[in-house]
Amino acid sequence: MGGLTGGCQCGAVRFSLAEIPNGASICHCRMCQKATGSPYGAYAPISRDALTFTRGAPKLFRSSEIAERGFCADCGTPLTYRNISSARVSVTICSLDDPDALAPESQLDADNAVSWVRDCLTKPNTQIDDWLKSKSVADVGSHQQPDHD
Numbered sequence: 001m002g003g004l005t006g007g008c009q010c011g012a013v014r015f016s017l018a019e020i021p022n023g024a025s026i027c028h029c030r031m032c033q034k035a036t037g038s039p040y041g042a043y044a045p046i047s048r049d050a051l052t053f054t055r056g057a058p059k060l061f062r063s064s065e066i067a068e069r070g071f072c073a074d075c076g077t078p079l080t081y082r083n084i085s086s087a088r089v090s091v092t093i094c095s096l097d098d099p100d101a102l103a104p105e106s107q108l109d110a111d112n113a114v115s116w117v118r119d120c121l122t123k124p125n126t127q128i129d130d131w132l133k134s135k136s137v138a139d140v141g142s143h144q145q146p147d148h149d
């Protein structure tokens, strides 16, 4: 297997993984909510040596005494989480080129989950094509890096 690759939305930071992550998880803690702007963070851990940045590098924010988070300084995409004292690092699952490559096997701090997180996926859905039509958008003209190098 060629290994997983990923990167940020603008493409300034790209990475590849030399091993398949083991023990993917989601975290509902307030710091992960804030760092991702989302209900929870979703992470795939690997050994630090197995993560190579093939283009650019993330900017690092020391979010606590024990943790450092990497993100693209140009577009803001959250990319990594690392416990400072750990030999492992996690990449955010949905920054992978294939966000379906790994599924979380556990959660952390579920007691802190936002109250609507379990219900929201049962809400009414609009297909994206219908949504675009309703906004009279023929083509969004994406500036997003394609899901490959």
Ligand SMILES: [Zn+2]
Pocket: 008, 009, 010, 011, 012, 013, 072, 073, 074, 075, 076, 077
């Ligand atoms: Zn970027």
Ligand SMILES: [Zn+2]
Pocket: 027, 028, 029, 030, 031, 032, 033, 041
């Ligand atoms: Zn967390």
